[in-house]
Amino acid sequence: MKSIIYLIVGVFFGILMYKSEAASWFRIYEMFEFGAFHMYGIIGSALFLGVIGTSLIKKFDIKALGGQEMQLKPKDKSIARYLVGGTIFGLGWALAGACPGPMYVLAGSGYVSILIVIGGALLGTFVYGVLKNKLPH
Numbered sequence: 001m002k003s004i005i006y007l008i009v010g011v012f013f014g015i016l017m018y019k020s021e022a023a024s025w026f027r028i029y030e031m032f033e034f035g036a037f038h039m040y041g042i043i044g045s046a047l048f049l050g051v052i053g054t055s056l057i058k059k060f061d062i063k064a065l066g067g068q069e070m071q072l073k074p075k076d077k078s079i080a081r082y083l084v085g086g087t088i089f090g091l092g093w094a095l096a097g098a099c100p101g102p103m104y105v106l107a108g109s110g111y112v113s114i115l116i117v118i119g120g121a122l123l124g125t126f127v128y129g130v131l132k133n134k135l136p137h
Contacts, residue, residue, distance in 0.1 A: 002065055014105045023102035023109070032094055092121075 021027045022042050031039035056062065057070050064070060093099045096117040098106055103121065106114040 005065065013101070014108055017102055017105045018109060023098060023105040025097040028093070028097050028102075092124075096120075 017023050020042055022039065027036075027039050030036045062070065089099075096103070096114075098114065098117065100121060103114055103118050107118060
């Protein structure tokens with residue numbers, strides 16, 4: 001039953017991303033050129049709703065679907081890790097024309113070439129998992 005809920009939420013998210021044009025390479029390019037507010041509005045809305053959602057989860061001690069505790073612990077603060085990680089993420093986003101959420105939306109929309117990007121993202125995630133304990137904190 002839990003898998004069906006995740007599937008429904010994922011399909012809804014994919015439709016929302018596609019219809020809002022958040023998966024559009026043109027919209028992403030337009031954002032990096034500071035040509036329109038469209039993507040900044042979407043990102044700002046997501047940030048606003050995420051802050052509200054996280055606050056409500058903490059305030060009412062909301063549990064996950066399976067009853068597990070939400071892991072909302074403070075993260076280690078380090079300028080270098082955010083600078084390096086953000087730069088790598090931003091470069092990948094600019095080169096691929098899509099961040100992780102829209103990559104799957106584009107694949108579902110029939111853009112077969114995005115599968116190369118998804119493969120690269122999965123490989124990068126795997127390499128990070130292997131090297132994580134060897135990286136400086």
